[in-house]
Every structure is written in C-alpha cells, then in structure tokens.
Amino acid sequence: MCLGVPMQIMEGDDxxxxxxxxxETRRVSLLLLGPQEPGTQVLVHIDTAIRVLDAExxxxxxxxxxxxxxxxxxxxxxSHFADLIDREPQLPEHLR
Structure with a gap:
C-alpha cells in the first residue's frame, strides 16, 4: 500500500x-507543483510533492x-479521528 504523507518544505529550488x-527529512521533486516557499505543507507520494496542503x-x-x-x-x-466522531463519512463532491 502506498500512502501520501504531509511534509513541510525546508528549502528548495525550481x-x-x-x-x-x-x-525525517528527504529531498522531493517539485516538478508537479513548481517552486514553493519554505514552510509550505505539501502532500508527498513516492518522493514527489503532488499537492499543496493548507495547515488544517x-x-x-x-x-x-x-x-x-x-x-x-x-x-x-x-482519538486520532476526532473529525469523524458523531458523523457519517462524506464522499467528496466529485463522487456524489
């Protein structure tokens, strides 16, 4: 099983x-996103940043x-899934 993990950019180039x-630190590709500022949170999958994430x-x-x-x-x-307690999981809009 492959998972994307959130990581914070420390430094980078184009x-x-x-x-x-x-x-953990690792060098990841930014080719799908382009240059990003230090501090930006990104979703990393197989050493490639695939999406910018907001803090939440x-x-x-x-x-x-x-x-x-x-x-x-x-x-x-x-306790790690507090956002799901007392509600049914919701499908993303594009799957409804």
Missing amino acids: MSALCARGE EARLIEDALCGLEAALRGENFE
Whole structure:
C-alpha cells in the first residue's frame, strides 16, 4: 500500500525541495507543483510533492496516519479521528 504523507518544505529550488516530517527529512521533486516557499505543507507520494496542503488538511492527514500507526500497534486509535466522531463519512463532491 502506498500512502501520501504531509511534509513541510525546508528549502528548495525550481525542481526539488528538502522536506521534513517529524525527524525525517528527504529531498522531493517539485516538478508537479513548481517552486514553493519554505514552510509550505505539501502532500508527498513516492518522493514527489503532488499537492499543496493548507495547515488544517495537513493536520488531519497527520492525525489519520498516527491513528493508523496506533491501530497497528493494537492501541486505542479513535482519538486520532476526532473529525469523524458523531458523523457519517462524506464522499467528496466529485463522487456524489
């Protein structure tokens, strides 16, 4: 299974950027997005930035990834999905 992860751009040029997520850093391609400012949150998939994220969306994705890790360890994971508690999941507009 492949997952996209939110990462923050630390520095970069027209073609690539050094990005960080927690303690991990890696150089990712910016060819799909173009140059981005340091501090920008991007969704990274297979070492390629595929989309710019706003802070809230980056947080929700990070929470979901932490929830997945907790579930795999057999720990309580529900608190990581607070945005889904007490409501049914909604399909994106283009799938309705």
